[in-house]
Amino acid sequence: MRLRPGGGATPAQVATARQAASLLIGYPDEELVGRLPLLRTAVAPLPGEFAGPLGRFLDHLETTPLTEQQAAYVETFDLRRRCSLYLTYYAYGDTRKRGMALLQFKHLYGRAGMTLADHELPDHLAVVLEFTALGDAVRGERLLNEHRAGLELIRLALEERSSPYVRVLEAVCATLPPVRAEDREAVLRLAREGPPTEEVGLDPYGATPFAPPEYIPPPHSGAPAGAPR
DSSP: OOOOBTTTBOHHHHHHHHHHHHHHTSOOOHHHHHHHHHHHHHHTTSOHHHHHHHHHHHHHHHHSOHHHHHHHHIIIIISOGGGOOBHHHHHHOSSHHHHHHHHHHHHHHHHTTOOOOTTOOTTBHHHHHHIIIIIOHHHHHHHHHHTHHHHHHHHHHHHHTTOTTHHHHHHHHHTSOOOOHHHHHHHHHHHHHOSTTOSSOOOOTTOOOOOOTTOOOOOOSSSOTTOOO
16 A cells, blocks of 8 residues: 555655656666665655665665766656656646646745746656655645646556656655546556647657657756756
8 A cells, every 4th residue: 555645654754766767767867876875765764665665776776877877867758758757748738737737836936935047847747746855845745646646657657667767756646645536547548649739749658759749868967857956
């Protein structure tokens, strides 16, 4: 059974798990490597639903050359729509509605005292997790639940690819209530049809990967694209 925020895990434990996941789902660099001992210390005492998958991912990072990690990250998240970490893409595709959703994200961050650079997108999973952990837990929780179908699709896509990053998504999903029936239906619809009003759907299982039309290579400067500064 998954732990629910405010239930089997304390709010502090949930926040720690989400902050760790925020760092681990970003582009791997020397700064992340330097933080691994601290992350190990923070993750170890967490409930098993969080510590288990995050600990296994830390094992992977500690035993994998950085250049190999970086290549895998780009191939997984930058070149495959089904693994995109930009949550509003799954709900709105590349439409005006997505633009409005991004503005709403920025507004929420601003109210919590967090600002983004002009080129950064606020719906990157790492950003949402950091906002939820350090900014506004209630509104961040709402964002994660509103985009639960997208999270599940990312998790399933990573699982099918046997990607180590699936462990991070498992931990993130463990911080949320169990998936509702309507979310499961939304995941199946997304996998089958792609985002709403999108002319080209998400690549189906087994299809050749291709980059989203809106994709701009992130700066990879030590923080994930869209990370609060």
